[in-house]
Amino acid sequence: MERKMHMTQYKELFQQAQIGKLKLKNKTSMAPMGPVGYADAFGAFDQRLQDYYVERARHGVGLIITGICSVDVNIEGMSTAGIPCPTVEPLKFVHNAYQMNERVHAYGAKIFLQLTGGLGRSALPGFTTKQIAPSEQGNRFDPSVTHREMTKEEIMNLIQKFVMSAVVAKRSGFDGVEVHAVHEGYLLDQFAISLYNHREDEFGGSLENRLRVSTMIVQGIKKACGKDFPVSLRYSLKSCMKGLRQGGLPGEEYEEAGKDIEEGIEAAKILVAAGYDALNVDAGTYDSWYWNHPPMYFEDGCYREFGEILKKAVDVPIILAGKMENPQMAVEALGKSCDIVSYGRQLLCDAEYVEKMRTGRLDEVRPCLGCHEGCLGRIGNGPVSCAVNPACGRETIYGIVPAAVKKTILVIGGGVAGLEVARTASIAGHKVILCEKSDALGGNLIPGGVPHFKRNDHKLIAYYKRQMELLGVDVRYNTVVTADSAAQYEADVIVVATGSKAKKINLPGSGKTVTAEEVLLDKVSCSDKVLMVGGGLVGCETALWLAQQGKEVNVVEVLPELLGGHGALPHMNEFMLYDLLKYHKIGIYTNAQIVETGDAVTIVKKDDETIELPSETIILSVGYDSDDQLYSELKDLEIPVYNIGDSQRVHNIMYAIWDAYELARNI
Template sequence: MDKNLEPLFTPWKIGNVEIKNRIVLTSMGGTDLFGWMEKNHFDEAGADFILEVAQNNAGLLLPGCQPVYNPMYGQWLHKNKKMYKDLAEWMPKFHATGAKLFVQLTAGFGRSFTVSPMMEKLYNNGFLRVLSRPVMDLDKITASASPSPNRWSDKLPSREMTVAEIQEFVKAFGKTAALLKEAGVDGVEVHAVHEGYLLDQFTLGYVNKRTDQYGGSFENRYRFAVEIVQEIKRVCGKDYPVSLRYSVISKTKGFRQGALPGEEYEEVGRDFEESVRAAKYLQDAGYDMLNCDNGTYDAWYWAHPPIYMPENCNLSDVEALRRHVDIPVVCAGRMDPKVAADAVDKGSIDGAGFARQFLADPEWVTKLMAGKSEDIRPCILCHNGCFNMCHYKGVPNDQDLYDSLHLARCAVNAETMQKDKHHIKKTGHPKKVIVIGGGIGGMEAARVLKLRGHEPVIYEKSGELGGTFIAASAESYKGKLRELLEWYRRQMEELGIEVHLNTPIKDVGRFWRSDIIIATGAKPRFLGNTPGQEKMIEACDYLRGREVGQRVAIIGGGLSGCEIAYELALQGKTPIIVEMKDDLISQKGVCLANSSYLREWFALHNVEVHLETGLSEVWDGYIICNDKKGDSFRIDCDSVISCVGYIPNPVVKENEKTSNMDYVGDCKEVGNLRSVIWRAYEVAMRI
């Protein structure tokens, strides 16, 4: 192990509980022990994931947050006694790893509850609203400190919680914690004076307008969180450790308005001065640890950093807070292990929180300890599999119900939280399998085939493996994507997979005796008969090094176009985005944490954006566009980049397909990295 990492592997204490090292698996919805958005039960899939991480040397593990009042079916978490017995039977297996377990409990979501189109219909139809109440009581689930707008929808506002409801929640925390203690759980974490969830909504002045004992003064705004820890300590004893998930600074300008790194703004939530006072107050109330980052749902990119956010984005604020409290402090948010180790060594934090990296590779800590960091499959911070709650103009959460009910999966690891259907099964009939195309889809298929016992052979027309992912990972801020590309290339070498570069395959007839996987990707979409379109630079050509001028028009404001515009702006160039839809990144699968960062960054830096605008002509030095009224206007520019999408480009068309042939990646259907990797895994498992 790298000596610089050694401070991460020293013991520490939370109250009287000793933790063997400083690495903390922070909570993610979906990795729950009692189910997620379903009837509460002992969740074996969540338990298996938690156990695998514990077996791979994490010190403290926090499963997915458990609402003490389940939004689905209105269950109180303390009512189902059987699942605590099941948990108690599992705990010895967990404790055999030497790790410690704190279960995270939440009062709920309030105005941050992720509303879908279906929920809008249920709430706004009187008959359906009453009919659905036993399954999903939206009026209760979304209730907040004060009447306020929902983060996701204008059609489902939050009402004010009653004092009786608040006190019922306080009692529920105590009852639940007592059952967890009895089951052998080492501690609990209260979620949260954090991220703009319900408890945080009570603390934040821009949300809480109450005039009773839970609003107004500092003490009143933090009363809910204080009463919870006091109740847990009353029921479980003062020595039972209680952590608090805590946002140091809200980084929020208003409802649905975040503050970007480095931005000058007026804080409407918790600023650092109040945070110091609150941290001391909460410590004195009985909390034994602060598990910290920044942000609210209105500034979601702080708590769920996309790839555009700086590494260790919350560390300086957490370190500053640590100087004012006497209890341990954990920092989470794009943490680099070496930076975290240095911070622990200096005593400026006590533990380092990691979440999504465990989804990408549950064994990453073990590999780090063994000095094999190059074997760690990296998280690329895309949120495509774990957290693709998506929002753009005109829609609430535009996420498939299946994804809403199955969080904490991983775009780059098809097995994570899906081992019931995605697991390596050795073949009893080894075959030679031809893989045509050496992009991510082709390499993932070959990797799984090899692990199963087959002999895959890759044929790649270019001189390197990676396909369009080479271009997709080219921007300066996409180091994690380049790490993933190198991980795949290394897998091909480590597994001894036969690869033929510079070998285009136009006729697959020579392989007719073998199983064949087509992974030849997609080709750019063009804008019909737009005059001058030949003057445009295709997005991948730009990303592979094609030079552009100072003023660059980007045709297409989806994710790819916006990321290119962001890169151009970082280089000091002047991007102009032209998009036909009424919002940027108006597409499924892109988490609001990612898309809101880019939209707000463009607004802050005055990037020129033309929505509901079509391109009509391209000329040397300018383009002609049409607005939604049909009026034409000119945009002067030095270069034009086309980002209008791609269409499948299989080397063998569907009507030419034979029974021993299948497709993976964008040559089947253009999607994202998640769809490419998951389908490649599934196709490889069918052979």
């Protein structure tokens, strides 16, 4: 009865939709996410990428829009194994894609191939060997790298390669294509925005001229593939940037340096008139990168206002993503902000999301944390995947298989690593006993998920608790396992996942210190003038959380940079957190040391300058130490004993889960 109620509640999402003359079985879509690392040597979809899309089709998505495929890898000198490209070896591309699309269509889903003209000045260093742009300018990430102006011949060749790619896509069985154009500050968006485009020919100057590449592309595709072959457009209504390499935060007042809403509306009308059948809407550019790939600091439904504006301006379907995982929000957005609701990272985390939503099993959904560690954070180091779903992108080669020999496994510790071991091992058929010394599961995610912007950490705990119930894991709370008591569980394998403990250091002076964990868990009171000692991720996020409560916060970090240095976090998370710290007027003192603490003031030395900072509360956030004592006491038993998670090495959530999954699926 409860599941029927849920199905009725969200039935609007499961009614038919339409793009041009193409009918979709429901109003859900898989958002395009770059398939970096999933092309074979011929530029075709490799088997892993095929399985990745089929898995989402299998679980109810109405429309799949693939991640970007280059129309010509030679334009910027990309590797053929970087992202797929229909024009490298068209027959090979057709061969691989056609068999994938046959499988996708078996589930009633439709699929569009997304085509990109390239990165231009937004290319990550090392990703391309030829640096081009609409006009000469510096690279977004490394201004010392200059991108030369494209010739008219190169532009016309690019347009033709879009058309050729669409022809290949149609032959491959795709139901339509999406042009990755006036969006995110990629090459075609650079043509569209006057800040980047200083050309004086027919591809520069007026808005119509700056959009000419994109309008010629859709006109060429329609001529080659037929007027009824659907072409959607990935479209950013607003650039959300203060200037080059500087984003504007949600709610912040600033003068738009790129494309403002007024121009965005005008451009949308021109593009729809040219022939685009749908707009796949978001906001931002690489200069405001966190808008295109919203970290956890964004609120849910962050693009709804942009979709609502465009719904009033154009008469084609609006596809809208942007943290739309709340089904009630998605239902309310239909007809007002969009016609189709799109899900991106949520479908990386949980390929079954749409079907779970349809059947009222939201408590079984594995949530996206907004961390970017497993998806965009892996570009350059590995294929796109997901921090909380290790099997993402390798569904058929890295799934959980039934164990040949069923064992009794004792898991010691109910943090995220221990929970993932218990989940995976139980699915494989083992009997699992999980012992947690406290009265709650979650470990460091419990304090970590306290700030509103980290709320999905607590959703991840809830997901694991529900999995323990569904899988019948024997969870024993308030149970301390010792070297002496371990034998009573008669386990065949022991997995130690005892986590880590916050480091404590002695500071000079009379000031009393507390840990970030104690403050987050409200074990100690926190005054209005706070000094945070340690500028890593925990320190900075705790500082932000306190500043959002109206407290005066200063951060002191001994190293030259916060957050472990540039690149330690995925760029979009790093950029946004830095901007938020600045926006909330949090004092940042790097290369600084504590000279003396007091009850209300702390003396800090930065370079050759001595500074007095208010410090009614001094919070330590100087890292964690592995709690591996129990493992040391058990490791020499005559049965296998493993150490996993922070008790093995202090790392992030992704590696706690990935290491645990690797271990448990092979026990």
